[in-house]
Amino acid sequence: HGPKILDGAKRKKTYLYAFLDDATRVIYHAQFYFHEGLPAFEHAFKQALLKRGVSKRLYCDNGPVYRSRHLQVVCASLGIMLIHAKAYVPQGKGKIERFFRTIRMRFLNQLDVQKIKGLDDLNSKLWAWVEGEYHRTIHSRLNETPLDKWMRLAEHVHYVSPQIDLEEIFLHR
DSSP states (O other): OOOEEEETTEEEEOEEEEEEOTTTOOEEEEEEESSOSHHHHHHHHHHHHHHHOOOSEEEEOSSGGGGOHHHHHHHHHHTOEEEEOOTTOGGGGHHHHHHHHHIIIIIGGGOOGGGOOSHHHHHHHHHHHHHHTGGGSOBTTTTBOHHHHHHHTGGGOOOOOTTOOHHHHTOOO
16 A cells, blocks of 8 residues: 555545565566556556566465456466465565565655655656665665666566567456
């Protein structure tokens, strides 16, 4: 859950979707939305694929968004193994939960929500922070920055092939 920001004349709650690489802690993509649900998740997922490539596995929570038939089809079409966290075992989501805590402590606490001009403004500030600070700060478990580790392992990254039509893959049937 993110901050309440202006949407037109009234304040609305925001929701954050983020995709983290397990090995490097690089954030594939992170974005706030005014709604939580399959369309927001799919948009964020598509952006993650375009920015950082196709991962071998997608490890998700057990909510309805992550259990949708459509997400199963998208992952299968891209050769991604969809794995769901075990119910009532929060340790399985420790890395992403730690990232969300870092967002709260190091990004949101420094943010003057009154000066945010809308969702695009909030997301541009978030991504500037992710790329400018989070990816460039030495991670205690890695003993290097997420970006440095990502670059060391870059030869293993599989980007979306130009022959793949993501719009068609994400098309609801």
